[in-house]
Amino acid sequence: MGTVNKDALVRTVAEATGQQLASTKATIEAFIDAVRARTAGGDTVKLIGFGSFQTKTHKARTARNPRTGETVDVPEGQRLTFKASKVA
Template sequence: MGTVNKSDLAREIAEKTGKTKSDAVAVIEALFDAVKHHAEQGNTVSIPSFGRFQVKARAARIGRNPRTGEPIDIPETRKLVFKATRPAA
């Protein structure tokens, strides 16, 4: 197993669609931009037979400085999470 990067995906998409690699990169970028935009709006982006992108909030909490043991305030954070769906049988 290895790592597949955006350039690898673009080359494969270009080969399968008969488009240029630069067109495939533009499509990939547009997809990522759309997911980011909708996630920032608080929407869930669901792609059937692939997965779901959703923003999850983690509540503010009190943590500890590992060096001194002093309590510290950790603010609320939001992160984009992806959950794969099961492939269609």
């Protein structure tokens, strides 16, 4: 097992579909952009059988730098989250 980066994913999808690498990369980039745009607007993107993407707000908090021990204020922010579908 290892990590699959975007380029490897593009190659795998291009081979599976018989499409050119450039058009496959453009399609995957468009998908990622669409998910980011829709979730930033407050929508949840659900792909039945795969999972769902949504943006969650995390509260402001105080953290600690493990190297120096110094406390750092972390502001409130948004995170894109993914929850995998349950497989039957």
